[in-house]
Amino acid sequence: MTAIELSNVSRWYGNVVAVNDITMTMGPGVTGLLGPNGAGKTTILHMIAGFLEPSRGGLTVAGAPSWRNPEIFRKVGLVPERDSVYAFLTGAEFVTATAKLHELADPRAAARRAIEIVEMTETQDRKISTYSKGMRQRIKVAAALVHDPEVILLDEPFNGMDPRQRLHMMDLLHQQGQQGRVILFSSHILEEVERLSGTIQVIVGGRLAASGDFRAIRRLMTSRPHVFIVRSSDDRLLGSALIGRPAVNAVELTPRGLQVRASDYGTFTRELAGLTRDRGIRLRELLPADESLESVFAYLLAS
Amino acid sequence: MSHRNSTAAAARSGKGAVSPMSGVLNGVVLRLTLRATMGRKRALIFAIAPVILVGVSALLRLTANSPSWPPEFLGVFGYTVVLPLTALIIGTSVLGAEIDDGSIVHLLATPVRRLPVVLSKFTAAVILTVVFGAIPEYLAGAIATGPASKLAVGLFVGALAASVVYNALFVMLSVVTNRAIAVGLLYLLVWEGLLGNLVGGVRLLSVDQYALGISNSVAHNASLHSHLTLGTAVGMGIVVTCVALAFAARRLSSFSLKGDAV
Numbered sequence: 001m002t003a004i005e006l007s008n009v010s011r012w013y014g015n016v017v018a019v020n021d022i023t024m025t026m027g028p029g030v031t032g033l034l035g036p037n038g039a040g041k042t043t044i045l046h047m048i049a050g051f052l053e054p055s056r057g058g059l060t061v062a063g064a065p066s067w068r069n070p071e072i073f074r075k076v077g078l079v080p081e082r083d084s085v086y087a088f089l090t091g092a093e094f095v096t097a098t099a100k101l102h103e104l105a106d107p108r109a110a111a112r113r114a115i116e117i118v119e120m121t122e123t124q125d126r127k128i129s130t131y132s133k134g135m136r137q138r139i140k141v142a143a144a145l146v147h148d149p150e151v152i153l154l155d156e157p158f159n160g161m162d163p164r165q166r167l168h169m170m171d172l173l174h175q176q177g178q179q180g181r182v183i184l185f186s187s188h189i190l191e192e193v194e195r196l197s198g199t200i201q202v203i204v205g206g207r208l209a210a211s212g213d214f215r216a217i218r219r220l221m222t223s224r225p226h227v228f229i230v231r232s233s234d235d236r237l238l239g240s241a242l243i244g245r246p247a248v249n250a251v252e253l254t255p256r257g258l259q260v261r262a263s264d265y266g267t268f269t270r271e272l273a274g275l276t277r278d279r280g281i282r283l284r285e286l287l288p289a290d291e292s293l294e295s296v297f298a299y300l301l302a303s
Numbered sequence: 304m305s306h307r308n309s310t311a312a313a314a315r316s317g318k319g320a321v322s323p324m325s326g327v328l329n330g331v332v333l334r335l336t337l338r339a340t341m342g343r344k345r346a347l348i349f350a351i352a353p354v355i356l357v358g359v360s361a362l363l364r365l366t367a368n369s370p371s372w373p374p375e376f377l378g379v380f381g382y383t384v385v386l387p388l389t390a391l392i393i394g395t396s397v398l399g400a401e402i403d404d405g406s407i408v409h410l411l412a413t414p415v416r417r418l419p420v421v422l423s424k425f426t427a428a429v430i431l432t433v434v435f436g437a438i439p440e441y442l443a444g445a446i447a448t449g450p451a452s453k454l455a456v457g458l459f460v461g462a463l464a465a466s467v468v469y470n471a472l473f474v475m476l477s478v479v480t481n482r483a484i485a486v487g488l489l490y491l492l493v494w495e496g497l498l499g500n501l502v503g504g505v506r507l508l509s510v511d512q513y514a515l516g517i518s519n520s521v522a523h524n525a526s527l528h529s530h531l532t533l534g535t536a537v538g539m540g541i542v543v544t545c546v547a548l549a550f551a552a553r554r555l556s557s558f559s560l561k562g563d564a565v
Contacts, residue, residue, distance in 0.1 A: 046559070046560045049412065051408070051411070051558065051559055051560040052559050052560060053557070053559065068556050068557060070411070070413070070414050070415065070416060070417070071414055073412055073413050073414045074414050076412075077412070078408070078412040080405065080408045080409075080412075080560075082404075082405040082408070084404040084405040084406040085406055085409060086335060086339065086406055086409070088338060088339060088342045089335075089338075094409075097331050097335060098409065098413065100331045101329070101331055101332075101410065101413040101414075101415050102413055102414065103414070140409075143409065144412075
């Protein structure tokens, strides 16, 4: 089943192209929409949810165009990024109101079930204004789940969450994906996508840079040259030791420390600890110099 | 998947059980809007102008000697200040506040059609404007000339009409622009306040004049300075209301969220 289909979709604002000729399909399971800030992920999600008209191209969700078609929300649940909810309502009131808007037969039962799924039963009678960021995200997910949709769209669902809340949300989305739902979430954090998603769509500069199995794309990402800044008790000695290793391509002494260019991320980081220990060098700092997601994506795009 | 689909089908099996009004109004949207609007601190602002209107009327009743002060004061201060400003604040906030803070997405990410959303928001605005504008206008008229006087009843009927038409206009403005209050104020001050007094044709597109025309058809009081007949006032009021609400629903159907910062 293909639940979401984009065919040569572009979106521009005046002369600025936000999304450029994207073609992709998504089916059941969890799919991560990955890309740096401003890449076009949110624009794509908004177009899929029918809250933005594509400037060009075709887009269908559950077989129907989404733009100006509120009927798609019988099959789609949306968790927007913005934190604004009806803060004067309790969690239970909010989810029940959403169930009523979906014209469900038993809105209270549906709300109870959705709140149970996100494990908010104990706090459902508190006003949303008293909720933490993570709790607000979960109650928004409950509202998106209340009508048992085929497709759930989440815009940066982990933003502002603490690590425990992130793990909980990841488990929740993973379960929903395993139940056969189409889960599409956007994120600019590689590790979130790595943990959660088997399939990714990488968006860079409004274009689809990579698409498919995460592990294959991750290998492509990790096999690129990596640059590290290393500070130690004896940078010169460490530099001479490192240059003899096959995983290291270049070493340079700089005022910030030793700049090391490694061809293999995994091998270098594993060998570094043993190398310093064997030579009695104290390792003070190890910083990735080009680990920003933008540089990873730039490499991906170039390759 | 099959279990999930059967659950979904069962969950939606009650679709036919919704109220007959659901095609026009949505009770959930109406109740949420009333709670949201009254819950905001700005709700306190709603009460200021009507309290002044009723208070000054009581004071004038005790002190004024001229018999023409009730239509002059209630027609001018009530109809050109209290009612339009109350409607402006309420009408632009029932939908506009949710559009501004983004919470409207939770409402629009459901299958509810946009016309019932607009009509429910509009109905909430009318109810609140009647409470904070039309009823105080009647109370002030009743204090001035007695509870069953033609002037008090006429002012109330006109104020009801003004509550409807003004809110249709201001709800539409809140969908069209995020500067709805400024545009609404410009309309009230420049179009109704300035041009309406200078150019006769402008009165045909002036909600203030519709209200005065309807009010005068009951009160028959020349001091109200009404310039439109009842038929014209009612007809134009209906046209403006319908056009404004239809346009608002159309614009809300094309409601767009901002994408990434580009």
